[in-house]
Amino acid sequence: GESVGLHLPTLSVQEGDNSIINCAYSNSASDYFIWYKQESGKGPQFIIDIRSNMDKRQGQRVTVLLNKTVKHLSLQIAATQPGDSAVYFCAENNNAGNMLTFGGGTRLMVKP
Amino acid sequence: EPEVTQTPSHQVTQMGQEVILRCVPISNHLYFYWYRQILGQKVEFLVSFYNNEISEKSEIFDDQFSVERPDGSNFTLKIRSTKLEDSAMYFCASSELVGNTEAFFGQGTRLTVV
Numbered sequence: 001g002e003s004v005g006l007h008l009p010t011l012s013v014q015e016g017d018n019s020i021i022n023c024a025y026s027n028s029a030s031d032y033f034i035w036y037k038q039e040s041g042k043g044p045q046f047i048i049d050i051r052s053n054m055d056k057r058q059g060q061r062v063t064v065l066l067n068k069t070v071k072h073l074s075l076q077i078a079a080t081q082p083g084d085s086a087v088y089f090c091a092e093n094n095n096a097g098n099m100l101t102f103g104g105g106t107r108l109m110v111k112p
Numbered sequence: 113e114p115e116v117t118q119t120p121s122h123q124v125t126q127m128g129q130e131v132i133l134r135c136v137p138i139s140n141h142l143y144f145y146w147y148r149q150i151l152g153q154k155v156e157f158l159v160s161f162y163n164n165e166i167s168e169k170s171e172i173f174d175d176q177f178s179v180e181r182p183d184g185s186n187f188t189l190k191i192r193s194t195k196l197e198d199s200a201m202y203f204c205a206s207s208e209l210v211g212n213t214e215a216f217f218g219q220g221t222r223l224t225v226v
Contacts, residue, residue, distance in 0.1 A: 008152075034214065043116075043203050043217035044155060089155060098143060098207075099157040099168055100215060 008087065010107040019077040019110075023090035023103045028071060030092035034100065035064060035075045039086045047075070047088075077108075085110045114138045116218035118204050124224045125194050133189045133221045135204030144187045145205040145215060146179065148172070155203065161187065194225045 013019045025033070031052035036044035050057045050064045050073075057064050063076040073090050087107050091100040117136045125131050137144050146158040159169040161179050178190045187206075191198055201222050205215040 032213075036217075041219075043205075043219045046214050046216065049214060091155075098160045098162075099145075099170070100147075100155075101157065102147075102155040104154050 008105050008107045010109060012109045012111060013080050015082060015110050015112050016079055019075075019080045019084070019108055021075045021077075021088050021106045021108065023073040023075075023106075025071050025073060025090065025092045025101075025103065027092060027094055027101070028068075029094045030101075032093040033064070033066060033073050034091045034093075035062075035073075036089045036091060036102075037084075037086045038089060038105070044089060080108075080110050082110045082112055084108060114216075116204055116206055116216050118202075118218035118221050120221060121219065122222045122224070124226060127196055127225055128193050131191050131194055131223060133191075133202050133204075133223070135187045135189070135218055136185050137187055137204065137206030138208075138216055139185070141206035141208050141216075143167075143207045143209070143215075144179075144181070145207075146189045147203045147205060147217075148200040149203065149220075150200040158189070158202075191223075194223075196225050199223055199225045 034049040035047040037047050038044045048059045048062050048064050050066050055066050061078045065074045087105045089105045090103040119134045144161045147155050149155045157170050159173045160167045176192045180188050201220040203220045204218045207213050207215040
């Protein structure tokens, strides 16, 4: 499950700070979006999802914002911890089928 | 917590050989998927499977690939004649429902074709 990508955008934050990871999606027909976390050697792990009839959804320490006008999705992580270090992927589904289309990923590095 | 399990974790095979990657989806899930991730690249959809047939597949899923649910618990991906470019992490996933619903992923099988 490694996403060891030399070309992955990287976000480096201090432990305790808030993190914001952004994603631009491509399909205006997409109506369901998920953020996945992928740690080294593991598969994608569900974090939070949002449907297109919403523009914000909150979970535990995480918030997803959806801006359909500009096809933009963001993941906010409050009080980032070292265990949050991973690659984060957004994924979209257009409900016409059942495949998820993943974005390119962002590597989050948390400095203690 | 129920999880998707995949075996083996790492498979090395010679070019031209057949490989079978195995998955045990979550027991009450009805929809099954295979995705792959070439090193350093994004996760890509291969195929989805429901009610013992393929429901959707991508351009990657050509005639060299096939899927099967040989019994009530296993879901397999077969690559008939592997190529170097098939080297990737292969993830199995399952979901209770189709479409706007969470898909749970396994830990992946790293396939290395030499």
